[in-house]
Amino acid sequence: MKTTGFHHVAIICSDYAKSKKFYVEVLGFSVIQETFRVERNSYKLDLRVGESDQIELFSFPNAPQRINNPEACGLRHLAFQVDNLDAAVASLQSQGVAVENIRVDEITGKRFTFFKDPDDLPLEIYETIT
Secondary structure (H helix, E strand, C coil): CCCCCCCCEEEEECCHHHHHHHHHHHCCCEEEEEEEEHHHCEEEEEEEECCCEEEEEEECCCCCCCCCCCCCCCCCCEEEEECCHHHHHHHHHHCCCCECCCEECCCCCCEEEEEECCCCCEEEEEECCC
């Protein structure tokens, strides 16, 4: 199989309005399309991340809670690349988002840090330009 990259990452949220505000207003992702699916009583929000990446934000009634253990099997975290980590951290903090201390990747020497979305999904920002 030959792939050309990721098409999207799907996230199920517990509070659609709160998560939509976070991903659109706090992180600055643009809305591609918002769909309410009556038969599922569920929203699907397609968000543009960068130039071609996409997040699908879903709301499902009575979705089970996420197991909050970063070393559990499954998706560990979602990482976004930024050119300026200090500016990204300052932007998040100015909007009341708690951000961990900046660390340095011992393998690449690049700087990164973590923060959480409204459902405690671990998100990373990774500086790609030094």
